[in-house]
Structure formats: C-alpha cells, structure tokens
Amino acid sequence: MDDQELYAIFRKNGYKVTSQRLAVYNYLISREDHPSADEIFNALKEEHPTISLGTIYNSLSVLRDLGLIQELGFNEGSSRYDPNTEVHVNMVCEKCGEIHDYYPEFLETLWEKITNSLEITPTGQRIDIYYQCEKCSNQMKE
Amino acid sequence: MDDQELYAIFRKNGYKVTSQRLAVYNYLISREDHPSADEIFNALKEEHPTISLGTIYNSLSVLRDLGLIQELGFNEGSSRYDPNTEVHVNMVCEKCGEIHDYYPEFLETLWEKITNSLEITPTGQRIDIYYQCEKCSNQMKE
DNA sequence: ATTAAAACAAGAATGAATATTAATGGATGA
DNA sequence: TCATCCATTAATATTCATTCTTGTTTTAAT
Numbered sequence: 001m002d003d004q005e006l007y008a009i010f011r012k013n014g015y016k017v018t019s020q021r022l023a024v025y026n027y028l029i030s031r032e033d034h035p036s037a038d039e040i041f042n043a044l045k046e047e048h049p050t051i052s053l054g055t056i057y058n059s060l061s062v063l064r065d066l067g068l069i070q071e072l073g074f075n076e077g078s079s080r081y082d083p084n085t086e087v088h089v090n091m092v093c094e095k096c097g098e099i100h101d102y103y104p105e106f107l108e109t110l111w112e113k114i115t116n117s118l119e120i121t122p123t124g125q126r127i128d129i130y131y132q133c134e135k136c137s138n139q140m141k142e
Numbered sequence: 143m144d145d146q147e148l149y150a151i152f153r154k155n156g157y158k159v160t161s162q163r164l165a166v167y168n169y170l171i172s173r174e175d176h177p178s179a180d181e182i183f184n185a186l187k188e189e190h191p192t193i194s195l196g197t198i199y200n201s202l203s204v205l206r207d208l209g210l211i212q213e214l215g216f217n218e219g220s221s222r223y224d225p226n227t228e229v230h231v232n233m234v235c236e237k238c239g240e241i242h243d244y245y246p247e248f249l250e251t252l253w254e255k256i257t258n259s260l261e262i263t264p265t266g267q268r269i270d271i272y273y274q275c276e277k278c279s280n281q282m283k284e
Numbered sequence: 285a286t287t288a289a290a291a292c293a294a295g296a297a298t299g300a301a302t303a304t305t306a307a308t309g310g311a312t313g314a
Numbered sequence: 315t316c317a318t319c320c321a322t323t324a325a326t327a328t329t330c331a332t333t334c335t336t337g338t339t340t341t342a343a344t
Contacts, residue, residue: 015322054323058322078301115271120274123273126272130268132265200292218301263299269311
C-alpha cells in the first residue's frame with residue numbers, strides 16, 4: 001500500500017492525513033517484527049523531534065480502527081502492533097518476546113475449514129504459537 | 143482433576159497447599175467462560191473474607207507456571223484466565239468481551255498439520271476468533 | 285510442640301494506556 | 315490576504331491493572 005492509498009483511506013473515513021500517522025504506519029510496515037508503542041516512539045523521535053508518545057498511541061488507535069493494523073495484547077508488558085491483518089501465525093518467543101509472522105502451507109484452507117463450521121462471521125482472528133527462539137534456547141544451555 | 147491431585151502437583155513443585163490456591167483453581171474450572179482476576183476476587187470474597195486481590199494474582203501466577211491454566215492478555219482491560227490449556231478456539235466477543243471455548247471438528251488434526259511443519263517445539267498456543275455475540279449484535283440493531 | 289520457610293493481607297508503588305487541555309496548523313471562506 | 319474553524323497535536327494529569335513491600339500468619343517437616 002503506497003501513501004496515496006493511505007491518503008484515500010484516511011479521508012474516506014473522515015480522518016485527516018498527517019505526517020505523524022503516515023510515519024507510524026510506514027514505520028510499522030518497514031519492520032518484520034511487531035514493535036510496541038514505545039519502540040515506535042523512540043524510532044520516530046529522530047525524524048519527528050516533537051512527536052509525543054500520546055500521538056503514537058492515537059495514531060495506532062486510528063490505524064487499528066481502520067483495520068489497517070492489528071493490536072496484540074499480551075500477558076506482560078505492552079501491546080505489540082502488527083501491520084498484517086490477514087490470517088497468519090504469530091511466532092512468539094516466550095523468553096525475549098520477539099515475534100515474527102509465519103505462514104504454514106495451506107493455512108488459509110485449514111482456517112476456512114475451521115471458520116466454515118461457525119454460524120457467525122468472524123471480524124478478526126489471532127493465532128499465536130509460543131516457543132523459545134534460537135537465541136534464547138542457546139542462552140539457556142550456557 | 144480433584145483436590146488430591148492438585149495437592150500432589152503443588153507439593154511436587156515445591157509449592158505449599160493453601161486454601162486460597164485451591165479456591166482460585168476450583169472457581170476457575172467451575173466457570174464456562176474465563177474470568178478476570180477481579181471477578182475471581184469478588185466471587186471468592188464471600189467464602190474467604192480476608193482474601194486479597196494480590197493473593198488472587200499470586201495464585202493465578204502459580205497455576206499458570208504449573209501449566210494448569212492459561213493467561214490470556216488482551217488489548218484493553220485485564221487478563222482473562224482459562225483453565226483449559228489444550229488446543230482450542232477462544233470465541234471472543236469484541237463488544238462485551240465474553241469468551242467461550244470452541245472445539246471445531248478435526249481441530250487437533252488441523253493443528254498438527256500446522257505444528258508439524260515447524261522446526262521447533264511449541265510450548266503453548268492461542269487461537270482467538272473475534273466476533274459479535276448474539277446479545278451484542280441484537281443490541282446494535284435496536 | 286517447635287521452627288523455618290512459604291504464603292498471606294494490606295496497602296504502596298509501578299507502568300502502560302487513556303483523558304484532558306491548551307496550542308498548533310491546515311483548510312475554508314470573506 | 316486575513317480571520318475563523320476544527321481536527322490534531324504535545325504536554326501533562328489521571329486511571330487502572332498488576333506488581334512489590336512490609337509485617338503477620340500458615341504450612342509442614344522435625
């Protein structure tokens with residue numbers, strides 16, 4: 001999705017196009033993992049010296065309400081933000097919290113088998129697999 | 143699982159058996175949905191007049207660390223506690239937050255297809271489907 | 285029964301997230 | 315061009331779930 005498409009989505013829904021919102025979204029899609037609001041804040045401070053953490057939260061809420069991103073709440077710590085709203089698996093390291101997306105073969109077909117049996121229409125989904133990433137399981141051995 | 147089995151699990155892992163821990167676990171398995179710490183606290187106050195919210199959190203942490211329950215963190219509000227740690231689907235109403243478990247046909251087989259493709263061994267999983275429950279979608283129409 | 289370790293209750297502290305408020309800066313029309 | 319409007323922003327205060335601290339009580343081994 002390029003910025004022009006974003007502009008259109010914002011305006012169609014009555015939101016103004018602001019450099020802060022664009023920056024948050026573009027930063028999110030630039031990353032493979034799913035950063036927290038604070039991480040985004042620290043990353044954008046350099047190019048946007050006056051941006052505030054409140055604005056980050058605000059922008060993330062707008063993006064989430066527009067369905068452009070998904071917010072992932074966890075047991076501990078802060079929420080993480082995922083620019084991918086399609087069906088996929090979040091591989092979550094239970095030690096360091098690192099997250100990356102995973103697309104098993106035939107996932108969409110399998111997921112359809114599950115959702116087809118429902119009487120209602122889902123508005124979203126979340127699939128997490130918890131494990132220990134290579135880095136963390138190596139540290140355990142030492 | 144009866145209380146005797148619980149006793150054994152606690153002791154085997156170096157935890158003492160306390161009435162508070164038993165009460166929290168037994169209350170959880172008595173419920174179809176997945177209450178929050180505060181709900182558990184309010185429910186147990188009658189039979190345990192001196193119990194504190196801190197103790198609820200403590201007991202829940204112990205039960206979680208023993209693998210007896212799963213903690214589900216969400217974007218908004220408090221964590222919810224699920225005494226079912228097997229593979230299942232959490233049906234989460236995005237309006238009122240009500241949760242109930244769902245077991246689609248062949249879920250275990252489908253899930254094995256997904257996890258078999260992994261190089262690592264998962265330590266846990268979480269599958270949520272977000273939707274609007276009947277009560278909430280009826281309220282929207284009015 | 286004695287005793288040490290673990291767990292408890294009560295309340296303070298923490299920290300993520302939201303709410304509030306005044307300032308900012310485009311857009312619009314005179 | 316200028317003034318006004320209004321959503322958004324930045325800064326700050328506040329909320330609320332959860333964790334931590336302290337002193338007391340309970341558990342369970344001896």
